[in-house]
Amino acid sequence: MEELFRQIINFSCNFSSLEQYTISNTKLPTITGLLPFRHITVTLVCAVIIMLALFGCRKVPKGFDKIKDASEVTLSVICMRYDNMDNTYIINEDSTYQKLLVHKNDFTSCSTYVLPEIDFANYTLIAKKTSVEGCNVKIDKNVYVNSDKKEYLYIIEVDETGDCTDLIINMNWMTLPKMEDDYELVIEVK
Amino acid sequence: MSNKGRVLVAMSGGIDSTMAAVMLHEEGYEVIGITMKTWDYASSGGSKKETGCCSLDSINDAREVAVHYGFPHYILDIRSEFGDAIIDDFVSEYLAGRTPNPCVLCNTHIKWTALLKRAENLKCNFIATGHYANIRQENGRYVISKGKDQHKDQSYVLWGISQENLKKTIFPLGKYVKDEVRKMAYEYGFKELAKKSESYEICFIPENDYRGFLKNRVEGLEEKVAGGDFVLSDGTTVGKHKGYPFYTIGQRKGLEIAMGNPMYVTKIVPENNTVVIGPKEELQEHNMIVKGLNLIKYQSIESELEVLTKIRYHDPGTMSTITQKGDNIQVKFPKPVNAIAPGQSAVFYEGDDIIGGGIIQANN
Numbered sequence: 001m002e003e004l005f006r007q008i009i010n011f012s013c014n015f016s017s018l019e020q021y022t023i024s025n026t027k028l029p030t031i032t033g034l035l036p037f038r039h040i041t042v043t044l045v046c047a048v049i050i051m052l053a054l055f056g057c058r059k060v061p062k063g064f065d066k067i068k069d070a071s072e073v074t075l076s077v078i079c080m081r082y083d084n085m086d087n088t089y090i091i092n093e094d095s096t097y098q099k100l101l102v103h104k105n106d107f108t109s110c111s112t113y114v115l116p117e118i119d120f121a122n123y124t125l126i127a128k129k130t131s132v133e134g135c136n137v138k139i140d141k142n143v144y145v146n147s148d149k150k151e152y153l154y155i156i157e158v159d160e161t162g163d164c165t166d167l168i169i170n171m172n173w174m175t176l177p178k179m180e181d182d183y184e185l186v187i188e189v190k
Numbered sequence: 191m192s193n194k195g196r197v198l199v200a201m202s203g204g205i206d207s208t209m210a211a212v213m214l215h216e217e218g219y220e221v222i223g224i225t226m227k228t229w230d231y232a233s234s235g236g237s238k239k240e241t242g243c244c245s246l247d248s249i250n251d252a253r254e255v256a257v258h259y260g261f262p263h264y265i266l267d268i269r270s271e272f273g274d275a276i277i278d279d280f281v282s283e284y285l286a287g288r289t290p291n292p293c294v295l296c297n298t299h300i301k302w303t304a305l306l307k308r309a310e311n312l313k314c315n316f317i318a319t320g321h322y323a324n325i326r327q328e329n330g331r332y333v334i335s336k337g338k339d340q341h342k343d344q345s346y347v348l349w350g351i352s353q354e355n356l357k358k359t360i361f362p363l364g365k366y367v368k369d370e371v372r373k374m375a376y377e378y379g380f381k382e383l384a385k386k387s388e389s390y391e392i393c394f395i396p397e398n399d400y401r402g403f404l405k406n407r408v409e410g411l412e413e414k415v416a417g418g419d420f421v422l423s424d425g426t427t428v429g430k431h432k433g434y435p436f437y438t439i440g441q442r443k444g445l446e447i448a449m450g451n452p453m454y455v456t457k458i459v460p461e462n463n464t465v466v467i468g469p470k471e472e473l474q475e476h477n478m479i480v481k482g483l484n485l486i487k488y489q490s491i492e493s494e495l496e497v498l499t500k501i502r503y504h505d506p507g508t509m510s511t512i513t514q515k516g517d518n519i520q521v522k523f524p525k526p527v528n529a530i531a532p533g534q535s536a537v538f539y540e541g542d543d544i545i546g547g548g549i550i551q552a553n554n
Contacts, residue, residue, distance in 0.1 A: 076377060077370060077373040077374050077376075077377050078216075078374050078377050078378065082370075083338065083365070083366075083367075083370075105216075106217060107213070107216035107217060108215075108216050108217075108218060109216055110216075133341070165341050166341060166342075166368055166369055167339055167340070167341050167367045167368070167369060168369040169367060169369060169370070
């Protein structure tokens with residue numbers, strides 16, 4: 001994130017420098033006196049526009065709060081075949097989790113493969129298989145909670161670009177703080 | 191030798207064949223890699239550099255993986271077999287006004303034969319390639335079926351392989367989708383390989399310019415064939431073309447003739463250097479004859495059979511009725527199909543299984 005901010009500031013600074021250069025080229029002495037103020041304004045406006053472009057469109061669904069402690073889990077693609085896995089998982093115990101190993105590849109290097117450790121006392125593992133066609137697929141995953149509706153909402157936003165039709169499959173594993181028993185999980189793939 | 195056996199894997203240096211070799215190694219086979227040198231790009235003329243399947247870089251990429259996993263890797267020079275059988279056929283087919291498919295011919299007559307011969311010398315039990323297709327034994331036959339990845343399925347180019355050759359063949363990628371294979375390559379640390387773009391060109395045709403290749407290969411071809419007639423189906427001459435070998439059935443672009451509505455090449459007549467053009471409707475056919483039949487799933491086709499027929503690589507296929515007459519197949523399409531090109535392969539499917547295939551001889 002720091003790097004992103006640094007880039008935004010750099011970009012803004014460069015942009016304002018360009019602006020400043022253009023103004024000085026006009027040789028209008030009356031405007032030159034306003035340059036320091038204009039410099040700051042242009043920088044701020046650009047930074048706000050870029051921030052809005054980056055973060056403004058990602059709306060939190062009404063009535064929901066984003067679960068910040070949700071994080072992605074990566075299972076080895078080499079060792080874990082997902083073609084026969086279910087489309088959706090909600091796993092609350094380690095014993096159920098370990099059953100995923102029936103999908104383990106019969107590869108020499110996978111004989112010692114163990115699933116990433118998950119603290120099931122405090123976390124729940126969820127997954128949703130997505131299958132899209134495209135060249136470059138970016139997937140953004142977020143989990144939200146609505147205490148009034150007693151509902152979790154897992155939104156998977158798939159952004160694909162390019163003309164090719166490669167089939168791209170992902171399981172979208174995600175952990176979140178232990179799900180409440182009486183809550184429902186709704187999954188939306190956009 | 192490992193208890194799974196020794197396997198000779200054809201490694202082009204691309205991601206698919208590399209991962210096929212890695213997977214077999216991981217499954218406990220004793221892998222021997224082999225890269226077939228089929229062609230010198232310099233011989234194609236006009237090419238900038240060697241790329242794709244035939245390049246020195248690709249051979250080195252294959253060798254690097256073999257070294258990494260500690261299995262032997264050999265380079266097999268089959269330029270002369272390839273040149274005689276594939277390239278000469280490619281040229282003569284175009285000169286006969288047909289549209290050849292050198293990949294099919296290469297698999298049928300060169301690749302498998304060459305691999306099996308070396309496999310025997312190296313005491314290998316199997317050969318393997320990185321094709322996206324599956325193979326299984328059923329009713330005493332070795333049946334090829336479509337790969338799990340319907341977008342990358344390559345079963346179409348495998349119809350010509352004999353039962354004897356299929357017996358020893360493994361396609362490790364058949365049960366994977368390409369994306370999985372790419373992700374696996376990345377996870378194995380072959381990051382550059384995972385990003386490597388796919389080569390769709392015929393390896394001896396630089397930049398897919400088959401016309402340039404023909405001109406370079408056949409001395410004086412342009413002069414010999416230039417100035418033939420473009421005619422309509424009723425025989426009316428409507429212009430001059432650049433030479434019949436430079437056109438293919440169904441071609442619309444590059445005709446350089448203005449008729450007020452889109453015109454397509456519907457027929458090529460090499461005997462009088464004529465190219466017949468017409469509107470799209472004239473490309474549609476209900477029947478075709480397929481020769482050089484190789485049956486995969488069944489030993490013979492006793493009666494009329496309803497199958498899905500593919501008439502080119504990316505053709506999704508059309509339902510049809512086939513009847514075997516000796517070495518030929520008569521194909522009837524209830525709904526017309528576009529641009530049946532003599533010289534291309536027709537492959538017959540029953541579900542995902544290949545029944546067999548052959549070369550399209552005539553479209554009526």
